[in-house]
Amino acid sequence: MSVLPWVVAAWLFGAGVYGIVTSRNYVHLIGCLTVCQSAVYVLLLGLGYVQGSGPPIFYDHPPGTAAVDPVVQALVLTDIVVGAVVSALLLALAVQVHKRQGTLDPQEIKPLQGQ
Amino acid sequence: MTLLETLVPFPVVLPLAVAAVVLAAGERLPRHVPEALGIAAALAVAALSAVLAHGALGSTPVYWFGGWVPRPGVTLGIAFAPDPASAGIAAFTGLLFAAALVFAWGFFDEVRSVFNVLMLLFLAAMQGFCLTRDMFNLFVWFEVMSVVAYALTGFSLRTASLAGALNFTVINSLGSTLMLAGIGLVYARTGALDFEAVRTAVDRMGDDPVVIAGFCLVSAALLTKGAILPFQFWLADAHAVAPSPVSVIFSGIMVPIGLFGYAKIRLQIFPGSPDAMDILYRLVLGIGCATAVFGGLLAWSQRHLKRLLAFSTISHVGIMLTGVAAVAPVGLAGFLAYVVGHGLVKGTLFMLVGILLAEKASVDELDLRGLGRDIWPAGVATAVAALLLGGAPVGILHGGAHLIDAAAPPGPAGWVVRLAALLGTVLTGGAVLRFAGRIYLGLGADPGDEAHAPTDQEREKAGRPLWLMLAPCVVLLAIDLLTPAGVVEGLAARVVPQFGVVGPAVDLPQPAAWGLLMPWLALGGVLLVATLALSGDRLPRQLPRVQASVLTPFFAGLNRLHTGVVNDYVVWFAVGIALFAGWAAL
Numbered sequence: 102m103s104v105l106p107w108v109v110a111a112w113l114f115g116a117g118v119y120g121i122v123t124s125r126n127y128v129h130l131i132g133c134l135t136v137c138q139s140a141v142y143v144l145l146l147g148l149g150y151v152q153g154s155g156p157p158i159f160y161d162h163p164p165g166t167a168a169v170d171p172v173v174q175a176l177v178l179t180d181i182v183v184g185a186v187v188s189a190l191l192l193a194l195a196v197q198v199h200k201r202q203g204t205l206d207p208q209e210i211k212p213l214q215g216q
Numbered sequence: 217m218t219l220l221e222t223l224v225p226f227p228v229v230l231p232l233a234v235a236a237v238v239l240a241a242g243e244r245l246p247r248h249v250p251e252a253l254g255i256a257a258a259l260a261v262a263a264l265s266a267v268l269a270h271g272a273l274g275s276t277p278v279y280w281f282g283g284w285v286p287r288p289g290v291t292l293g294i295a296f297a298p299d300p301a302s303a304g305i306a307a308f309t310g311l312l313f314a315a316a317l318v319f320a321w322g323f324f325d326e327v328r329s330v331f332n333v334l335m336l337l338f339l340a341a342m343q344g345f346c347l348t349r350d351m352f353n354l355f356v357w358f359e360v361m362s363v364v365a366y367a368l369t370g371f372s373l374r375t376a377s378l379a380g381a382l383n384f385t386v387i388n389s390l391g392s393t394l395m396l397a398g399i400g401l402v403y404a405r406t407g408a409l410d411f412e413a414v415r416t417a418v419d420r421m422g423d424d425p426v427v428i429a430g431f432c433l434v435s436a437a438l439l440t441k442g443a444i445l446p447f448q449f450w451l452a453d454a455h456a457v458a459p460s461p462v463s464v465i466f467s468g469i470m471v472p473i474g475l476f477g478y479a480k481i482r483l484q485i486f487p488g489s490p491d492a493m494d495i496l497y498r499l500v501l502g503i504g505c506a507t508a509v510f511g512g513l514l515a516w517s518q519r520h521l522k523r524l525l526a527f528s529t530i531s532h533v534g535i536m537l538t539g540v541a542a543v544a545p546v547g548l549a550g551f552l553a554y555v556v557g558h559g560l561v562k563g564t565l566f567m568l569v570g571i572l573l574a575e576k577a578s579v580d581e582l583d584l585r586g587l588g589r590d591i592w593p594a595g596v597a598t599a600v601a602a603l604l605l606g607g608a609p610v611g612i613l614h615g616g617a618h619l620i621d622a623a624a625p626p627g628p629a630g631w632v633v634r635l636a637a638l639l640g641t642v643l644t645g646g647a648v649l650r651f652a653g654r655i656y657l658g659l660g661a662d663p664g665d666e667a668h669a670p671t672d673q674e675r676e677k678a679g680r681p682l683w684l685m686l687a688p689c690v691v692l693l694a695i696d697l698l699t700p701a702g703v704v705e706g707l708a709a710r711v712v713p714q715f716g717v718v719g720p721a722v723d724l725p726q727p728a729a730w731g732l733l734m735p736w737l738a739l740g741g742v743l744l745v746a747t748l749a750l751s752g753d754r755l756p757r758q759l760p761r762v763q764a765s766v767l768t769p770f771f772a773g774l775n776r777l778h779t780g781v782v783n784d785y786v787v788w789f790a791v792g793i794a795l796f797a798g799w800a801a802l
Contacts, residue, residue, distance in 0.1 A: 110397075118390075118786065118790055121386070121390075121782075121783065121786045122783050122786050122787055122790070123783070124783065127382065130386070130782070134386060134389060134390065137390060137393050138389075138393050140393075140397075141393050141394075141396050141397045141400070144397055144400055144401075145396070145397075145400040148400055148401070148403070148404040149404075172403065172409070173400065173403070176352055176396070176399070176400065176403075179352075179356065180359075180396055183356075183359045183363070183392075184389075186363055187363060187366070187385065187389045190363065190366055190367060190385065191382065191385055191386070191389075194366075194370050194378050194381055194382050194385070195382070197370070197373055197378050198375070198378045198379065198382065201375045201378070202375060207382075207781050207782045207783055208781050208783070210375075210378075210379045210382065211379055211779070211780035211781065212376045212377075212379040212380040212383065212453040212456065212457055212780050
């Protein structure tokens with residue numbers, strides 16, 4: 102495995118976290134969260150990659166043909182579903198907040214304050 | 217396949233099936249039938265898991281889904297393996313859900329079945345989380361649990377609860393992302409996801425930087441769910457705004473179960489890697505102590521009762537973490553007992569605050585001063601819970617605290633751990649006793665203008681019968697109070713070797729002077745701080761001055777950290793990850 106997927110994953114994750122930390126709009130912030138998730142997908146697919154091998158489909162290949170690891174692909178696929186659920190839920194919450202407060206700025210949307 | 221093995225998947229299947237039925241039948245079911253079905257399912261799950269826990273004593277049954285049993289060298293299937301400790305925690309989860317659902321009877325008349333469906337899904341996810349022995353399956357249950365929790369937090373659609381749910385969701389899904397990355401790294405090195413297969417591979421490899429990195433990432437995610445410093449910021453926001461029956465589950469089991477998962481992967485996957493066991497040992501012990509004190513101080517400084525209880529939960533998970541981190545297996549036994557005892561007491565306290573919300577339409581301590589006299593049974597229950605939380609030497613919680621105390625490392629470090637646990641216990645128990653005295657007895661100085669709560673108006677469904685809301689409180693408190701600490705300690709010590717897979721037998725601590733003194737010291741401290749806080753004008757003149765010049769700014773500073781802005785919380789989260797990474801790298 103080359104070093105490239107590691108670098109890309111780290112870069113994407115860093116960019117996503119930077120986006121979340123500096124975001125002033127919840128829709129943008131949720132987008133950044135998705136970028137963080139994508140970083141992990143890149144990492145996982147990179148981990149399962151085998152140089153010079155095909156997709157893990159053995160319909161027209163004899164068993165034993167070199168293939169990339171299907172397990173990490175299954176993991177990524179499952180997490181895409183979960184990630185979509187989380188994003189949808191977050192966006193729904195953001196819509197509801199916007200309806201009530203007229204803003205999407207995290208600095209102005211605060212739960213109860215202490216004391 | 218034995219009967220016991222056949223039963224293994226049912227704690228998950230049953231609530232899912234009932235949820236599907238309730239959802240499909242929807243509004244056609246008569247009023248209260250979805251609630252009754254939910255309670256029955258939760259009780260059935262508790263019974264099933266208890267049967268599993270009992271049957272698993274001696275040898276852990278393993279259930280391979282779809283008959284995908286491992287072949288020599290290759291493990292492709294996914295299995296559930298309920299060792300007695302895991303199944304025991306799962307059974308306790310069922311019990312707590314049943315109590316919360318009884319408490320919620322009539323709470324959600326407008327939305328009818330939806331709430332019950334979500335709760336059943338929540339219950340099923342927790343059962344799966346406890347019983348599985350596959351890393352990715354663990355992650356999936358963790359995610360199901362999280363998503364349901366996000367939805368339940370924002371359930372009431374008030375502005376504060378939406379904001380709390382957003383903070384909760386962003387921080388926790390960031391944690392889940394890291395968990396998946398960690399699982400990927402471990403899989404890349406070991407080529408397996410099954411706990412046993414991974415453990416065998418880790419044993420072979422010993423210390424491998426990629427495996428350690430994976431362990432750190434998974435740990436960080438579980439400690440985020442476990443609300444450990446500095447990942448804890450979401451908790452107070454989420455617990456304070458969730459509906460009371462949901463807060464019962466959050467504080468009672470969802471947060472401690474994060475630590476349970478951490479203990480499980482540490483012991484069932486990474487015992488062969490000295491680095492994974494030792495690198496984090498000092499760090500985790502240290503942040504456990506810090507969390508215990510930090511949560512205690514913040515709990516003491518709150519006037520919003522649900523926030524107060526939320527911070528006390530942070531303090532108590534800190535104490536639990538010192539038990540998990542301890543090298544001695546007796547700490548782990550203490551942790552298991554503490555989870556159950558704490559869940560019983562803290563669940564009760566959230567229900568009692570829910571009673572105030574329903575009957576008095578407020579959760580503000582000063583606002584409610586003296587207003588609780590007509591619901592005095594709730595006051596008695598609150599006082600009993602306060603004393604149990606404050607270390608009273610009876611019951612399950614005390615058994616857990618006693619074992620965790622015995623697991624403290626030798627030397628000065630041990631005294632730091634003990635002092636942190638003592639401070640956390642005194643401050644949280646004292647805070648609860650203080651609000652019980654103020655609300656139900658009308659003690660303390662008249663707050664004057666301050667009485668008006670700075671928070672928005674809150675109210676939960678009124679007109680529910682008081683006895684029905686009190687019944688689950690009394691049952692849970694009675695379970696904690698009437699189970700002898702010695703029995704609990706013996707039971708916890710018996711299940712730990714099987715939980716830790718290779719764990720040695722647990723030596724129960726001999727009665728030592730400190731172990732006998734500690735609960736009384738804690739109880740004395742609780743009474744002292746509560747009396748000081750409630751005696752108001754009658755204090756010597758110096759004390760209020762100290763209060764104004766030292767304590768008030770100090771507490772204000774601690775509270776100012778909790779800005780409620782998700783950007784800041786993510787910065788703290790990143791700092792925590794950096795701390796773990798730096799510590800593991802050194």
